[in-house]
Amino acid sequence: MKRIGLKRAPLAIYAVLAYLFLHLPLAILSAFSFNASRFTIWQGFSLHWYRAAFQDQQLTQAAWNSLIIAVFATAVSTVIGTLCAYGFWKRSSPVLAGSLYLSLVTPEIVSGISLLAFFQWVFRFLRVHLGMHTVILAHVSFSIAYVVIVVMARLRTVDGQLEEAALDLGANEWQAFRYVTLPAILPGVIAAALLAFTVSFDDYVITSMVAGVDSETLPMVIYAIARRGVNPVVNAISALIFVAFGALILVSERLREK
Amino acid sequence: MKRLRAWFLAPTWAVMLCLFVAPLCIILAYSLLTRGTWGGISRPWSIESYQRLADPIYLGILWRSFWIAGAATILCLLLGFPLALFISRSGKRKNLYLSLVILPFWTSFLVRTYAWMFLLRDTGLINTVLQKLGLIHDPLPLLYNDGAVILGLVYGYLPFMVLPLYAALERLDRNLLEAAADLGAKPWVALTRVVIPLSAPGIRAGTILVFIPCLGAYLTPDLLGGGKTVMIGNLIQNQFTTARDWPFGSAVSLTLMAIVLVLLLAFVRREEGGLV
Numbered sequence: 001m002k003r004i005g006l007k008r009a010p011l012a013i014y015a016v017l018a019y020l021f022l023h024l025p026l027a028i029l030s031a032f033s034f035n036a037s038r039f040t041i042w043q044g045f046s047l048h049w050y051r052a053a054f055q056d057q058q059l060t061q062a063a064w065n066s067l068i069i070a071v072f073a074t075a076v077s078t079v080i081g082t083l084c085a086y087g088f089w090k091r092s093s094p095v096l097a098g099s100l101y102l103s104l105v106t107p108e109i110v111s112g113i114s115l116l117a118f119f120q121w122v123f124r125f126l127r128v129h130l131g132m133h134t135v136i137l138a139h140v141s142f143s144i145a146y147v148v149i150v151v152m153a154r155l156r157t158v159d160g161q162l163e164e165a166a167l168d169l170g171a172n173e174w175q176a177f178r179y180v181t182l183p184a185i186l187p188g189v190i191a192a193a194l195l196a197f198t199v200s201f202d203d204y205v206i207t208s209m210v211a212g213v214d215s216e217t218l219p220m221v222i223y224a225i226a227r228r229g230v231n232p233v234v235n236a237i238s239a240l241i242f243v244a245f246g247a248l249i250l251v252s253e254r255l256r257e258k
Numbered sequence: 259m260k261r262l263r264a265w266f267l268a269p270t271w272a273v274m275l276c277l278f279v280a281p282l283c284i285i286l287a288y289s290l291l292t293r294g295t296w297g298g299i300s301r302p303w304s305i306e307s308y309q310r311l312a313d314p315i316y317l318g319i320l321w322r323s324f325w326i327a328g329a330a331t332i333l334c335l336l337l338g339f340p341l342a343l344f345i346s347r348s349g350k351r352k353n354l355y356l357s358l359v360i361l362p363f364w365t366s367f368l369v370r371t372y373a374w375m376f377l378l379r380d381t382g383l384i385n386t387v388l389q390k391l392g393l394i395h396d397p398l399p400l401l402y403n404d405g406a407v408i409l410g411l412v413y414g415y416l417p418f419m420v421l422p423l424y425a426a427l428e429r430l431d432r433n434l435l436e437a438a439a440d441l442g443a444k445p446w447v448a449l450t451r452v453v454i455p456l457s458a459p460g461i462r463a464g465t466i467l468v469f470i471p472c473l474g475a476y477l478t479p480d481l482l483g484g485g486k487t488v489m490i491g492n493l494i495q496n497q498f499t500t501a502r503d504w505p506f507g508s509a510v511s512l513t514l515m516a517i518v519l520v521l522l523l524a525f526v527r528r529e530e531g532g533l534v
Contacts, residue, residue, distance in 0.1 A: 091263065093267060113494060113511060
């Protein structure tokens, strides 16, 4: 057979370079978290910056805040988003789907300031302030769309007749969902939850707008340090985030393929 | 049956109405009010905030955002197409190669931007290495310019380009390429006259997926542009924090939203669909 199209070798060399471009910056960043020196010159292996990161009160508090926010936002958006995807599966709702789609492409800075304006307006009537709860609400609002997309993808592989059979056999609608469809889409739901968790944990732009004094998150602290210049402590945290999230995403990808 | 389905959708309706539609409506109202004496908003109603957008300073920022986002998108397309082509022809290893594209994309955008600060700054790795090698004496000004912002955007959004391109190339019928070759088309001709036209939906999707977030970028110009490269996102943020001009910030936000909507309607064909 004749060789078709472009030659293979140049394309493969190009691909290697492209993958280096994608991965090398993060690999170098992580490598220098083990550097004994504060400067970008290698002066021997050290865990100094990890120790510094774990001993920094502000950082550990922020990491803890991020974790709490991500757990709550994930729980809420996964439940709501899964129900919504199931509702779409039964019959499409173009208006709701359209608004979810639109929320996904809205620039983060616009979502951030509009939520800020909304919360401040609401707070004129209620005596509450910006804090963990507003961050959680904001995170729920932007992670639902991700959950719906992932669960919908999974639902497309499910045979709708199974539920009809369950209904014929006397199950009510809730039972048909709970005992027939939900188990079938569970890997997709877990994958969606992991995705929601990572987008919540990572978010800086929207969070920084709606956070209060007591709800500083890890990305906010990283940003503040990064604004002041480069600090190896950030390299250490980045490496930790990189490893933890890499693992989460690998699990999520596995589940989606299942 | 219908009633239960309504309950399944109700929580999402509630969240979208309260936390997406209502906030946008408030922004719309604010954009039509006037700035109060101490910031905040007050009456009378006016369209002054929108008129101010015609000021050459703001038109300049708008233009700058367009060209930076455009440059980043074109670079993503040029860099992403060969990569997508490579992955689509990798047989059994496709999924692995695809995961390698997606993996850095799931790690924090902030961390990925910081990685480039680490590499590009005056005492960063690239300048340090070049100085040690004796190639340069003074550090090159790599950070805090338009080039750094474009690089950061390309790095951040390349996966958004590669994924739809891959999906389009994957669907490509190999027989068509054979037919082109049989009819005497050189590889280059087959690429430009067969492969690229047939992957147009992927190119369109990738372009829009990269261009829209680049246009509204805030973090990348802020960290890699160092305040020198102001884009629409930074202008909006500035109006809500430092300048405390909420009506104008709201007007800029809605203008950005309008541009995004127009782009979406122009690029996304109905049959290619979104969520439904």
